[in-house]
Amino acid sequence: MPFPDGDSEKDGKVLFDWLILPYTADKFFENIWEKKPFCLSRHIPNYADGLFSSKELNRILKECNVRYSVNLDVTTYQNGCRETHNIEGRAFAPVVWDYYKNGCSIRIKNPQAFSKPVWRLCATLQEHFKSMVGANVYLTPPGSQGFAPHYDDIEAFVLQLEGEKQWNIYNPRNAAETLPRFSSKNFDESEIGEPIFSKTLQAGDLLYFPRGIIHQAKSLPDTHSLHITISTYQMNTWGDFLEKLLPATLQTAIADDIEFRKGLPLQYLSCLGLQNSDKNPEMRQHFFRKISDLFLRLARMADVDAVADERAINFLHDALPPYMTPDEKSRTIQGCDVTMASPGNPVQHICDIDEKTRIRVLRKNAIRIVTAQSDANDNSVVQVYHCVQNSRIYHSEEKKSFEMDEDCAPALEHLINSYPSYVTVNSLPLRTDEDKVRYVDISLRERHLGNGEKSKNVANLNCLIMCQL
Amino acid sequence: MPFPDGDSEKDGKVLFDWLILPYTADKFFENIWEKKPFCLSRHIPNYADGLFSSKELNRILKECNVRYSVNLDVTTYQNGCRETHNIEGRAFAPVVWDYYKNGCSIRIKNPQAFSKPVWRLCATLQEHFKSMVGANVYLTPPGSQGFAPHYDDIEAFVLQLEGEKQWNIYNPRNAAETLPRFSSKNFDESEIGEPIFSKTLQAGDLLYFPRGIIHQAKSLPDTHSLHITISTYQMNTWGDFLEKLLPATLQTAIADDIEFRKGLPLQYLSCLGLQNSDKNPEMRQHFFRKISDLFLRLARMADVDAVADERAINFLHDALPPYMTPDEKSRTIQGCDVTMASPGNPVQHICDIDEKTRIRVLRKNAIRIVTAQSDANDNSVVQVYHCVQNSRIYHSEEKKSFEMDEDCAPALEHLINSYPSYVTVNSLPLRTDEDKVRYVDISLRERHLGNGEKSKNVANLNCLIMCQL
Amino acid sequence: MPFPDGDSEKDGKVLFDWLILPYTADKFFENIWEKKPFCLSRHIPNYADGLFSSKELNRILKECNVRYSVNLDVTTYQNGCRETHNIEGRAFAPVVWDYYKNGCSIRIKNPQAFSKPVWRLCATLQEHFKSMVGANVYLTPPGSQGFAPHYDDIEAFVLQLEGEKQWNIYNPRNAAETLPRFSSKNFDESEIGEPIFSKTLQAGDLLYFPRGIIHQAKSLPDTHSLHITISTYQMNTWGDFLEKLLPATLQTAIADDIEFRKGLPLQYLSCLGLQNSDKNPEMRQHFFRKISDLFLRLARMADVDAVADERAINFLHDALPPYMTPDEKSRTIQGCDVTMASPGNPVQHICDIDEKTRIRVLRKNAIRIVTAQSDANDNSVVQVYHCVQNSRIYHSEEKKSFEMDEDCAPALEHLINSYPSYVTVNSLPLRTDEDKVRYVDISLRERHLGNGEKSKNVANLNCLIMCQL
Amino acid sequence: MPFPDGDSEKDGKVLFDWLILPYTADKFFENIWEKKPFCLSRHIPNYADGLFSSKELNRILKECNVRYSVNLDVTTYQNGCRETHNIEGRAFAPVVWDYYKNGCSIRIKNPQAFSKPVWRLCATLQEHFKSMVGANVYLTPPGSQGFAPHYDDIEAFVLQLEGEKQWNIYNPRNAAETLPRFSSKNFDESEIGEPIFSKTLQAGDLLYFPRGIIHQAKSLPDTHSLHITISTYQMNTWGDFLEKLLPATLQTAIADDIEFRKGLPLQYLSCLGLQNSDKNPEMRQHFFRKISDLFLRLARMADVDAVADERAINFLHDALPPYMTPDEKSRTIQGCDVTMASPGNPVQHICDIDEKTRIRVLRKNAIRIVTAQSDANDNSVVQVYHCVQNSRIYHSEEKKSFEMDEDCAPALEHLINSYPSYVTVNSLPLRTDEDKVRYVDISLRERHLGNGEKSKNVANLNCLIMCQL
CATH class of the missing domain: 3.90.930.40 (Outer Surface Protein A; domain 3)
Incomplete structure (x- = not known):
């Protein structure tokens, strides 16, 4: 992992380049980003050394106040059934390892709170994405799977750290679930069709997939798996921007432009609505044209800079x-x-x-x-x-x-x-x-x-x- | 007052024609409505007989449960000072008349709840306006004024019922207060400039003024005044329509059109906002064009009929x-x-x-x-x-x-x-x-x-x- | 029904005497009140004439805004199943009578709001009981029952007005349901045992039973039944009084008596509680004695007059x-x-x-x-x-x-x-x-x-x- | 400071003995505790060495996330005016020391969160008191005072750590403020009378005072002062115990004893309350006797063990x-x-x-x-x-x-x-x-x-x- 130079935007770019090496950022954003899953077999097992390890996880459990459910999940996915085995309170190392020895997967949520290298990686990448960068770490014992097939609401970069893991990747089920705003439920195998590809990640390998891409992964019979998933671009779309922009723009328009304060036509309720949709077509057309005209006026009044600042403030709140x-x-x-x-x-x-x-x-x-x-x-x-x-x-x-x-x-x-x-x-x-x-x-x-x-x-x-x- | 024929829309039209006679409805909506104040001296003192009278008010006070503040206000406006003298509980006739004899104005709010002719008038006019029609009655003793200069948020039709009242009418103070959404505070004389006209209403006369027009009125030294103000078109503007339409349309767009679900450009926060408004003009332009394009897409997706029905439902809730x-x-x-x-x-x-x-x-x-x-x-x-x-x-x-x-x-x-x-x-x-x-x-x-x-x-x-x- | 003399307490007493005639009030409060059910067969069918009738109910439905659920319930109890058939909105006479003709019972809640004689009766009796007096009217078609067996939280006086009704009366099921604070659910026949008596009420007859007494009633095959139930003494017990008195008294004691502000003994947690109930009996006894002593101090400080006034205020709020x-x-x-x-x-x-x-x-x-x-x-x-x-x-x-x-x-x-x-x-x-x-x-x-x-x-x-x- | 033996109650006792040495615990609880202020001049400057120091404070500021207002207050009290100079966010060492050099006092709230010896002391003493033990540390530059005269709602043990501080101690102003439940406002000098004693504490000295004792302290012209205040017994009185016990007991009584569910006497409102306090003395007496009797029944039903357990649970929530x-x-x-x-x-x-x-x-x-x-x-x-x-x-x-x-x-x-x-x-x-x-x-x-x-x-x-x- 490259050492930061001290120029945060440049550092962010360098770390992103490192993340997708030998691919290049230009090509990535042109061909891959938000478009399709993408896999890099680097054949360099120690590529991400120093970022995170099962030994580091052991240290964290002993030294830090890691809490079940808050910071750590114990999960299984067996015979189509996804279970969470969290108990209450602090996760003590002997107990967590006992779960693990008994076939449970361990997910560390928010590892950047306990691990300085993960913090450094996420905090630096966020200077590149200008959107919060988060992470989860997943430890899976040999021959098991911890999570059901599902899709997420973020752009995901999976970096294999130890062992191997076999991934199955599926297309979104329909147009509405392409680049979705919210994560899915756990799917049943029968709901997701055939994978578009299968791939075994080895230490140092990278897998990227956009939000909406369904995925599941299991460790191989003879080796455990440890990977970190770097996530970003949650709720960072044009639609999210417009959800702030539209109401503010309308309030400005009503205050500044008398057209928006004029009364509606006396008969408008009689030519619109379910029971009137076939009545008085001329008056309807006239009403629709007026609405279009008002949308155009709104577009000209939109205070894009104010909304950008509002989103920047929220980014600074979310940020590491x-x-x-x-x-x-x-x-x-x-x-x-x-x-x-x-x-x-x-x-x-x-x-x-x-x-x-x-x-x-x-x-x-x-x-x-x-x-x-x-x-x-x-x-x-x-x-x-x-x-x-x-x-x-x-x-x-x-x-x-x-x-x-x-x-x-x-x-x-x-x-x-x-x-x-x-x-x-x-x-x-x-x-x-x-x-x-x-x-x-x-x-x-x-x-x-x-x-x-x-x-x-x-x-x-x-x-x-x-x-x- | 014409007797209803039984066809509600026709009855509404007939009553509105009666209200503005000898002017005509076509001319009224073309030249007057929402544009300027308008006064009719009909010289027919008994024009509105049977609608409401001070004798009817006396009956109502004795027979109905009229409550201070809820249904009736006792007010004075003397030396620039507006006061409300309401006590608590039921307004008994002897007490109300005692206030009146001592120079207080009496406002009956919602007289349609107590008076059948007022109920009939409002309920019938609402079939014409398709917007709630309300009323207030004002009784003023000789030589006094009950209210400070102000403007309202409704279209007002003032019908003089007994005695005489001298009105001063003023233009809105600025563009923003023309057809305003909300009523004003009580103005000081120094804030409102010179009246654009003064006029003494006599029984049977009508005065109309749009929302935003500042007004005040006082009775003459030797005669009391009783008038009814018919109001309509509160919150019934294009802006109100768009306040419902815009958020619904955006949710539809986000669900149906992937353009709204795509991520924002990586650098957008760096070329927008207060501190960046002079940076990277090309990228800014590109961003603005995209926003305009999305507004156009929204206009095409707007479900105007659904919002009309929603407003119709609210009208039916407001309606008599x-x-x-x-x-x-x-x-x-x-x-x-x-x-x-x-x-x-x-x-x-x-x-x-x-x-x-x-x-x-x-x-x-x-x-x-x-x-x-x-x-x-x-x-x-x-x-x-x-x-x-x-x-x-x-x-x-x-x-x-x-x-x-x-x-x-x-x-x-x-x-x-x-x-x-x-x-x-x-x-x-x-x-x-x-x-x-x-x-x-x-x-x-x-x-x-x-x-x-x-x-x-x-x-x-x-x-x-x-x-x- | 005796005509009021104009002295409200005396009128209340006279009406209560009339209600239980030929029994006397002294004996009633000594032997019956809150103790046991009580039945009077007066053989004077027109005893309560003028109070309420099915004809009056018909008038009310036509002239008053009687609302389902709010003022009127349509119910059946058939084969052990209690159903409510209320629809929404105003109860129009033809619809209500149609339900009735089809075997539904009709309950008028709060008839004192629509009937002047019922209002007079309740308002006058409340001067006697100094506790809110309410009423319900029940109309039952021939050969039917409208309600499941249950008990109420009020003292009930059932006055038969038209037709006949056969009542079954059962003792409370246990000590805890004797004079209960809250009404029961609908019971299944299997839960209530055998009636302590059965009785057919005829017009003019009276049935009284205390809260907690289980009851059910049905009309005879060939005649309808109309009765009014007068209720009082809801939440009017020593316990209700103490619920106000105790917290107020403790606050006074803490403010005025330093004994209540002194620290607890250093070891008190070690000799009390589940795990310590068998430890250190001497220290436990000492603690218990101190608690008893503090209860005695509290009894001496209780401001009974203040709580009586608070309850009087609430009575005046509840009152007709x-x-x-x-x-x-x-x-x-x-x-x-x-x-x-x-x-x-x-x-x-x-x-x-x-x-x-x-x-x-x-x-x-x-x-x-x-x-x-x-x-x-x-x-x-x-x-x-x-x-x-x-x-x-x-x-x-x-x-x-x-x-x-x-x-x-x-x-x-x-x-x-x-x-x-x-x-x-x-x-x-x-x-x-x-x-x-x-x-x-x-x-x-x-x-x-x-x-x-x-x-x-x-x-x-x-x-x-x-x-x- | 004695090193713990590992038996927590014994350790608590040993540390408390150390705190008041050479006085003894038995005499302390008999003569001093909750009764009067108490001062020990030990003439052993290094008596509390290792507990806390200004050097340790400097380390904490550099290494820990100490937040203004949350963990640290910057205060002055000059010319009778008490001011807080807290800014927002983290308290950086150079800024805090700059305030201090300019005459501000520094209060560390909850130092047990940053200092292991303070944590050890409080956690061990709490095994003795069975009530939460807290702490504050106060650093005062030479010749200044940081706080206005006031009293607190806890038992306070002031242990001087560095330098010297001159204390003025005043009696409670009246009976109601003796052992009060809540802390006072900042007093004006004119409100508190003459001190009952003045005393200069030197390193190693102890000052104890009960809640309600008014106090103020200032450093000497040529030396700073650092002390720690150990506090306990907040809201741990008989009154607090009864606030839980009384409502629970009354609910039990109402459920189990029919006397509490019987109706109040018909005339009770007529002989009680402000307007009736001189009426019907016999009936009043009868009512009062009944109330006393019910208090006695309550005392016998009180479930003291359940309330002790509830308080024990709350203590375990409060505890370190x-x-x-x-x-x-x-x-x-x-x-x-x-x-x-x-x-x-x-x-x-x-x-x-x-x-x-x-x-x-x-x-x-x-x-x-x-x-x-x-x-x-x-x-x-x-x-x-x-x-x-x-x-x-x-x-x-x-x-x-x-x-x-x-x-x-x-x-x-x-x-x-x-x-x-x-x-x-x-x-x-x-x-x-x-x-x-x-x-x-x-x-x-x-x-x-x-x-x-x-x-x-x-x-x-x-x-x-x-x-x-």
Whole structure:
């Protein structure tokens, strides 16, 4: 697995290229993505070494608070019957392995919460997809199958980590289940027809399939299987975009265009509806033309940018927090050391930021400057959303955002646009040198205690940037 | 006030013509409706006699359970200050008149619940407008004003009943308040500019103004004023129609058209939104064109008939029940007499309906056959909505509807389409003569006790029809 | 049925005596009430004439908005199977009678809402029982039964009005179902054992049974049956009283007595509970003694008067409004005539109350002066609850009450205590003669417009009193 | 701080003795507890070394996800004005220390979640108090005060860790605020009178005060202060016990004793309540006596054991999970190692428990066997509650419990009663030796896959026991 360079979008691209190597991204998105399943036999068993292993799973069970149902499922699929054997509470290693020895499959949900390499992989790929990237890990004992045939609501990248697994892949059952919005139930064999292909994955191999593709897999009689499924693009369609865009656009239209506020024709109920569909065709046509005209007006009024920002905010809520290397972390406020001269006496000047310090934002897509508005004191402010303080547990934190004075926003925009380059503090588009240092120096607070609003802006900004040493 | 002929749509038209006489309906809807205020000085003081009077108000207060705030408001507007003097509980005549003698205005809300002529007027006009028609009555003592300047969210027809009142009329303050969706607050004189005209209404005169037109009125020093305001077309606009149509259409599109289920482009968040509105113009254009294309697809998929039926159902919920004359009522199941031969012994054969009986539905627009579907036992059924059992109190009853076997629906459609003509029972498009009589004869139940579903259809139908004697 | 004298408590007693004649009330409450069923064969078929009849039922169905399920049930009980045949909407006379002719029983729920004699009977008896008195009417065609065996949660007085009905009466099945709090399900014959007696009621006869007594009844083959069941004492037990008293008392004790705020003993969990019930008996005994001691302290602190007032308020909410004769009504504000000198010109002086006018409250138990507190402006006030503006439909109105200045309360207390005697206005314990007339004269408002609070007191009081002419 | 012996109740007692040394527990509970404040100057500055320090705080801020408001407060109290300076999100060390350098006090809420010694102290003391034991840490820069005078709703033990702090202690303001149920607002100096004593705490010193005692403290001009406050006995009073006991007892009484189901006397509303308190004294007395009698009946029916169990369950929900030493942990299922022979191949036999293995429960008061009932399949079961899988974050986990077959319960009771002794598996009161090993051996599952219920019992039990090596 390639090591990150530190430029998040480039890292995301590099990791995606690695994921589908020797295929190429251009061809993938042109021929495969959302179109058909796709399989790569790489014949490099250690291709994904270091990402995850059954040994790592053993460590996690001992050291982490892994809970049945929440983080781990114990399942079987035998004779067409899918069962879940979860008990309550924490999953202790001896119990989980006992299930496994007795033929149960183990699914780790959200392994990125326990495994740093998986976190790194998902957090980096999400800079590429601009959509949440999740993962599940599946451990299957020899000669068994843990799940019934079904389809999912996400784009799936299956990476074989240990052993082998034989996959059967089936086309969607009909047009309505092609690129579906929601996952299927567990299917009976009789409902899914013949597979379009069968394939045995070996360690290092990749299998991709779009949402709606039905699939099932079993381990071979003599070897176990461990794979990770990377998922993305859940609810990330044109339809999802329009579900936000349409109601907002209509409200704008009603407020701004009197055509939408005029009364309906006196007789419209008499020429429309089930009992009138064969009556008064001329009046019906007239009504339909008016409706078409109003749709056209709506299209011209649609505020696409506002909806994009709304979706970006939701993406930042869904997203993993950035994975930072120890070196990266040491150059952020989180990793910055405070020395204690004596008990109760921390060393005075803490982070040595001056006008020549070179800084950048942590990640390209971890921050979004959104709405321009006024705060409670009627100052012009923008709202800044970010995922930097998200938890590795999905949605366990609220959306993170803070207000920033509108005249400080260009400095943050400058930082975002300059990424991945570092820029000096004195190149920030702010008025005075003092402003510039203050903008990123938490010691500002010293001079502003009691002036809460100003201090808050700065404290919040601090967690978004990293220095170059 | 003209006496109804018994053909509800014609009656509605006749009453509307009477309302705006000597102006004509064609000219009214072409030049006035939703466009501008309009005033008729008829010089016929007894033009609306019999509709409502202060004497009738006195009767209502004594005989009916009129409640403060619910049915009656006591108000003053003095020195720019609007006050409500309602107490709690029932409004007794001596107390109300005492308020009045002390300079308070009295507003009767929903007088159609207490006054038969007002009920008749509103219920008949609603057959013309196909939108709920409501009313308020305002009694103002000499030399006073009860309400602050404001605008409403309905089309208003003010009919002067007693005394005189001087009106000041003002244009909407801006484009956004022209044909507004919601009523205004009480305005201060300084907010509304100069009136576009002033006019003193005398008994028999009419004043119309569209929603959004600001108005205020006061009685003259030496005479009281009594007027009724007839209102209609609340929330009955193209925008209201689209609020139902758009979400339904999008759900249909997502289910039926794969274009709406395809993923958004990988980079779309990077070229849209506040911080990106100046970036990557080509990709932005491409995105906007795609959105326009999807709006066009939506327009072609819009199920206008379904939304019209949904609005028709809501209209039937809002609507007043039909006002029936004693003669009409005697020809319905409600007015049909049952004679008691002795205590506990009603005369056996009740309503003499046979195949030659001539029947019609009670009112043209009181019934709507809506969705075709299946009932709990998987029979094909339609849903029939109606306002015949509505209360005269707005929304105090739930929506009224019943299921009807789909093969019985043509008989009801035939009745609706034949209106106002009566048709013989044996002309109904049902299979056998027995079926036809059963269809409208409640005595059917006699043979079907325990066969609930079938009986229900019939019992429900019975309340929708009237016989010709 | 005796005609009311106008003294409500006496009237209530007279009507109750009439109900159980020739038995006496003293003996009834000593030997029968809540103890055992009781039957009176009076042999006076017209004993209850004028209360209700099948002819009156026919009138009600034609003239009133009687709704299935809400006001009327159509039922059968055949071969051990209890069915309800209600359809939706209004119950039209021909349909109801058709059900009846086909063997269905008809139950009128809440007939006091449609029948003045039933209203008068219930409203008057409630002055005797100080607990809500309700009623149901049951009409049964010949040779049938409408209801399964069951018991109720109320004391029931069954008065036969027309025809005959044969009753089977059974003891409660066990101690827990003796005087039960809730009604039973429908029993199967196999669950109820043998009747303790059977009895055929004839017109004029009475049957009483306490809650918990199982009963069923059928009409004879050749005659129909009509009876009314008068019910009272629902949820009116010592347990219901304690359910209010206990939590209030404990809160008082915790606030006022430090013993209740002291910590529990350090080891108490180790000597109590399932797993410790056999451990440390000495410490357990000590704990139990302390608990007993705290119960004794609670008993001494119980504020019985406050709970009685709370229950009185709830009774006034449940209660029927007083039934007033036309003569009585003419002496109240509701029946007081206002003459119109000309349109919009009511005659100035309305109700001629002066200091010599003799007045009393409408009914003894229709008013309750309750809590002493302060109003929003920090004046000392009492709260006055009443049932005078209740609807005849159970709980269709909110609780009715108003504030009264504390120094006016003695006047109202004087009125309540003087009942049934009329007292002159100038005998009211208020300071000045002007105060006394003002207290009851609505014309007070004339001088106080804008002084809302004061006026409200008076307006509210007005509806509670009646003049002597 | 003494090192635990491994017998939890004894350890709790030892740690409490250490806390109040050189005072003794017997005298403390007799003279001080819940009675008055109490101060110990030990003159041993390193008395509590290893419990918590400002250096440890610095480590926690760097390594743990400490959140403003959730885990940490930044406060000042200057010139009678108490302010909170919390910002949003994670508290980074440089920012927190900057606040501190600028005169702000820092409060760590729930330090037991971040510090193992604090967790150990609280978890062990809770075995002594049988009530949740919590903690807060307060760091105050020199010459400042962070909090306004107030009182709390818990028993407080203040242990000075670094520097010095001067305390002012005040009596409760009145009887109602002695041992109060809820904490006070921040007081103004003018509201609290003169202190009953002032005292400067030095490192190693202890201050205790009961709930209701008002207190405030400030650091000296030249030295900072760090102290920890240990709290317990929140809502753990006789009143709290009765709040559960009374309603349950009344429901039992109503169900079992007909006296509680009898009707109230016909006239009771006429002799009780505000307006009747001077009427009919004899009837009032009779009513009061009846109420007293019913209280006595209630006292005799009270099910004290059931309420004790309910409170024990709530205590186990509130409680910290046991702190286990590495040695202890290695003898539990959590610390038991699973070796991987090769990837995907864990070594077969996992925990070597046989009939001679000696086991005990983890902690004396961490488990409670509660209600006897039947499970879904109608087997007799008991419910076992425990705090072993609780989180160190208060209430972040649901109550933990599982069902156990009733015939297995004696084995668990035996284990609880034998604590702190270890017992051999074959001494468990179960039928067969196989049963005994199965009871505690997770390998049982191997033979019972698909027999979910049985396996669950055992898996749950496993986490409650520890082996002796």
